[in-house]
Amino acid sequence: MGIPLSISSDLDLELEDIIGQCVAILGIRGSGKSNTAGVIFEELLRNNYPLSIIDIDGEYFGLKEKYEVLVVGRGEGVEIEVDETCAEEIAQISMEKNVPVVVDLSGFLSDERTAFLQEYLGALWNLAGKLRHPYIIGIEEAHEFIPQGVKTELKELIARVALRGRKRGLGAIVISQRSAKVDKDVLSQAGMLFLHRVVHEVDMRVYSELLPWRKAETKEIITALSTGECVYLNGDNVIPIYVRERETFHAGFTPSLEVVVTPELKQVSQAIIEAIEHAKQGKGKKTRIDQLEEQLAHLESEAMKKDETIARLEGIARTLGYIKIEVPQPSYPDVQNISKAIVHSVEHPGSASGRSPAPSRAVGTVATKVAPPAAPLGVIDIEPSTAPTEADDPMVLPDAVIRHIERIVKRVSRKSILHRRILSFVVGHAPLAYSVDQIAAWTNCARGVIDNDPPRDFLEMGLLVRERRSGKMHYHSNLKEYVAREFGLFQPDLGISDLHRIMRHLQARLVLLGEEQ
Ligand SMILES: Nc1ncnc2c1ncn2[C@@H]1O[C@H](COP(=O)(O)OP(=O)(O)OP(=O)(O)O)[C@@H](O)[C@H]1O
Ligand SMILES: [Mg+2]
Structure with a gap:
């Protein structure tokens, strides 16, 4: 019960x-x-x-x-x-x-x-x-x-x-x-x-x-x-x-005309009231100075947190800077000279003295692996070289053509830096075909990276051609054909020399795009 x-x-x-x-x-x-x-x-x-x-x-x-x-x-x-x-x-x-x-x-x-x-x-x-x-x-x-x-x-x-x-x-x-x-x-x-x-x-x-x-x-x-x-x-x-x-007494009663007197109320023990008063004094209403000091302490701790974040970010920035320095970019002028040396050594086997500076040990290694020059496929016969001359000045070309060149450059510039580097190297060293090993060595990329992420965009655009030679994958520039196709619409207003100029100009621009990040 x-x-x-x-x-x-x-x-x-x-x-x-x-x-x-x-x-x-x-x-x-x-x-x-x-x-x-x-x-x-x-x-x-x-x-x-x-x-x-x-x-x-x-x-x-x-x-x-x-x-x-x-x-x-x-x-x-x-x-x-x-x-x-x-x-x-x-x-x-x-x-x-x-x-x-x-x-x-x-x-x-x-x-x-x-x-x-x-x-x-x-x-x-x-x-x-x-x-x-x-x-x-x-x-x-x-x-x-x-x-x-x-x-x-x-x-x-x-x-x-x-x-x-x-x-x-x-x-x-x-x-x-x-x-x-x-x-x-x-x-x-x-x-x-x-x-x-x-x-x-x-x-x-x-x-x-x-x-x-x-x-x-x-x-x-x-x-x-x-x-x-x-x-x-x-x-x-x-x-x-x-x-x-x-x-x-129900203080929430519905009021009536009768007079209601609040009754005598019992008090809890004084000790309890004192205990709460004590707690109130310790933690109760803060003075203005207390409040400002609290605010100050809060702001100081916020500032400290921010300093820590800045220090951390600076550390990251330093690391990134270090990485940037540690990853050398290919030196294209050197690459051009070396390439000429390679071409020369292929054209004149056994010749000790070339037109180009003597290749370094690395160059020698590459030179031995260089495949024979790609067979010319283009519709226009153009001598490839990366050094634009005054004759390559695109300003003499019609506006529509210049705009189209800029569109192509812009499109290429949006692609990944790895692909641009490959394009830059291969186009800059046309007309030879280069194996993935050679491209990896010259562009300072691991071979596996190129294998896993080949420059598909440029293959699809038709700027590069990939083919298997002696069991190995090779890339060569297709810029000549690309220009002929892309700018064929402007013929007969564009003569062969104009196409040549466009190609030289584009070649120089694409080489430069490989150097940008
Ligand atoms: N059992 C009851 N016998 C007599 N009077 C009652 C009883 N219950 C409530 N009342 C009276 O009815 C009125 C309203 O009651 P109460 O305040 O409890 O309502 P409520 O539902 O809480 O209303 P509210 O939602 O407004 O708070 C009060 O004056 C209360 O004294
Ligand atoms: Mg109620």
Whole structure:
């Protein structure tokens, strides 16, 4: 046999039934929700059950008429004005010393409310995890803190208490006049409901989902409820009840012409008040100097973080600079001379003295691998060379042709640097064909990189040709043919010498594009 609670003569309820419960009290304005909640709180206080009431309208300080309750916050019946800075201490006093607390939020601005509740409920949750003894939190106008469809940090905290508090002995009593606006997950977890009168269709729908009756029945029964009456719902137990009137002063009573006198209120022990005053002085309102010092410390730490970021970025920049220096670009003038030496050595095998400077050891290696010059395929016979002369000046060409040259250069410039380097080397050393090994050596790229990422764009454009010679892949310039094709449209206005000029000019431009990053 448990400890009976005197809530309604129609209802047998015991204190044990409340432990770890999520209780919902719903109904329209003036239907008697706060009275019902007040009656439950009275019964809990009578049995020394520890609790906190989150009181948005300053309705519950009247409990002090009979019980020792600490009222904090900002409002009419408040004993100690506090803000979020000492919320944690109050939660600790309440839970550890078994002191019932009413948190009067009626004088707080909405962000102050949120700040206080986050600290307070967060602290209660953590303490409940350690202490694991029964404790209940009542929340008035719960739809403001656990609105359906909106995600806030505070809502998550309250929902956590409602959904997962049981294992910590933590219960919740959520009170709301907007049934449809309260988070559905929390409502669905409520094991005990006091459903007062509602009239709006949306609220009635919520009731219909909760109650086992047909819709029309639900509507009929619920709309017939008068003040103080409600449907009590707990599992299979569904009964209409009348909740007794509060014994203690109900500051949220509906005003009448009768004179209401606020009764004598009980005070919590002086030691508790002093403990909170002490916490307030330590962490309470900060002086302007404190605030500025805090701001300064914050700015200093921000500046320090920024300095660290700058140092880190400088390090990265240095590393990048180092890499850039360490990767030598091919020296094209040298390449041209060496190429001529190669051509010369191919044309005059056995000749020791060439027109070009003597090739280096690396050049010698390449020279031995050079394939025979590619067979001429073009429609125009042009002597390839990379050094443009005055005769190659494109300015003498028609505007349309110059524009087309620029389009081609632009298109090439958008391709990857690896491909541009390959193009630059092969076009700059036309008409010979070069193996991938040779190109790799001259462009300073690993052979595998070229194998994996061949210059497909330029093969497709027709600037380069790839063919297998002696079992090895070779590339050679196709610029002559490319120019003939691309600029063939402009004939007969363009003569052979013009095509030649275009080719020389393009060749020089493409060689340069291999040097740009
Ligand atoms: N069981 C009851 N017996 C007698 N009077 C009651 C009962 N319940 C509520 N009342 C009275 O009805 C009025 C409204 O009650 P209460 O403040 O509890 O309603 P409420 O649903 O909380 O309203 P609100 O949504 O405006 O907060 C009060 O004056 C209260 O004293
Ligand atoms: Mg109320």
